[in-house]
Amino acid sequence: MFSGMHLQRLPLELLLDIVQLSLEAPKQACGGGAYSVRHFPMIYLCRSLNHASTILLYDHLHLSDPDSTTRLLSTLRQQRFSSLDHTSLAHTLTVETRVTDAEVAELLSLCTSLRCVRLLVRPTVTLTLTARLVQSWPQNCDRLELEETKTMCGKAVEKLFGSGGVGGPRKGLRHLSLARSFGWVTDDVMMTVIQAWASGLVSLNLEACRKISDTTLHHITSSASARTLRHLNLSLSAYPERTPPVKLGDEAVVALVARLPCLETLELRYRKELGDVALCGIANLATAATDCGREVALRRIDIAGWMNHTAPAVVYLAKRCPRLERVALWVLTEQMERELDVIRTEAPWCAEVERVKLYEPYGC
Numbered sequence: 001m002f003s004g005m006h007l008q009r010l011p012l013e014l015l016l017d018i019v020q021l022s023l024e025a026p027k028q029a030c031g032g033g034a035y036s037v038r039h040f041p042m043i044y045l046c047r048s049l050n051h052a053s054t055i056l057l058y059d060h061l062h063l064s065d066p067d068s069t070t071r072l073l074s075t076l077r078q079q080r081f082s083s084l085d086h087t088s089l090a091h092t093l094t095v096e097t098r099v100t101d102a103e104v105a106e107l108l109s110l111c112t113s114l115r116c117v118r119l120l121v122r123p124t125v126t127l128t129l130t131a132r133l134v135q136s137w138p139q140n141c142d143r144l145e146l147e148e149t150k151t152m153c154g155k156a157v158e159k160l161f162g163s164g165g166v167g168g169p170r171k172g173l174r175h176l177s178l179a180r181s182f183g184w185v186t187d188d189v190m191m192t193v194i195q196a197w198a199s200g201l202v203s204l205n206l207e208a209c210r211k212i213s214d215t216t217l218h219h220i221t222s223s224a225s226a227r228t229l230r231h232l233n234l235s236l237s238a239y240p241e242r243t244p245p246v247k248l249g250d251e252a253v254v255a256l257v258a259r260l261p262c263l264e265t266l267e268l269r270y271r272k273e274l275g276d277v278a279l280c281g282i283a284n285l286a287t288a289a290t291d292c293g294r295e296v297a298l299r300r301i302d303i304a305g306w307m308n309h310t311a312p313a314v315v316y317l318a319k320r321c322p323r324l325e326r327v328a329l330w331v332l333t334e335q336m337e338r339e340l341d342v343i344r345t346e347a348p349w350c351a352e353v354e355r356v357k358l359y360e361p362y363g364c
Helices: 042-048 066-077 101-108 129-138 156-163 187-194 214-220 250-258 276-291 311-320 335-338 343-345
Strands: 018-022 052-059 061-063 086-088 092-095 114-122 142-146 175-177 203-205 231-232 266-268 301-303 326-329 352-355
Touching: 052 266, 066 101, 101 129, 129 156, 156 187, 156 231, 187 214, 214 250, 250 276, 276 311, 311 326, 311 335, 335 343, 335 352
Parallel strands: 018 052, 052 086, 061 092, 092 114, 114 142, 142 175, 175 203, 203 231, 231 266, 266 301, 301 326, 326 352
Antiparallel strands: none
16 A cells, blocks of 8 residues: 555556555645645556555545546546446545536545535536536535535525435435525525435534524524534624625524534624623523533534623623533623633633634624
């Protein structure tokens, strides 16, 4: 077994005899362990696959270069690899704008042990692409990220997530991210998306989806995901947008936490409309749960960017939630900084109070 970092140094005669190829992503490449095909000399991959029975490109395959994608697919299509009995191109496949819908579908069919599909910065998620996703979806893939996609028509949403669909990501998907896809993610879309999983989601990322309202929170709490959801991101962008975001209500957030018994992480960064009412409401939920012999599962909450919170409310939340380990927030005044020190003595289980320092508040 040889790694991709040393493959290009090997003589061609030895490459032709390789029967197992492992290209493990170097940790420093592309950030976060990602490994880009465009950074790997494809000619060596083509030569080395001549007798290979196993191809393993571990961790993260990032495709943004059309030439590299074409070469990779051309190599894997060739008849001389008919002896290939196992192909695992990546645990995570990241596809950016310039890779075509047809290439995405073919890569999915080749990645037999794929666990995550990431489609980033695409102008639109077409009906054709969604049909190909449903048709070629890897059996073990449990994570889908459609991030920074500008548009997705209603028919495409229904095809990918609708109750009438068969197979595709609806089967076995536990983690979904629609972050920064604010152009098309609305309450109506989320009703279709949330109701698609009878087994329930574990994590849902709706960061910077500024068109969702309390209605989406209701969709979440009245779905199967209410019993399984552990991580929820409802944060906004750090920068003001032309269209103001739809505001969430304090009471709706409290009701959300009350109806998600497994929720461990709640991210509400830059939700400047929220304040002490939400924090105290969650704290009171924890008190009521304790009185009934239960606990609120919340371990981490991110409220950085809020403008209507006070230190006493944060301290009250930390004291009433015995499982709370981390709070991220803005410290608005020196007095607030001093008041937050009380947490160290009165709620020692909350070991991490992260004072987020940002340049200027959202919306200023």
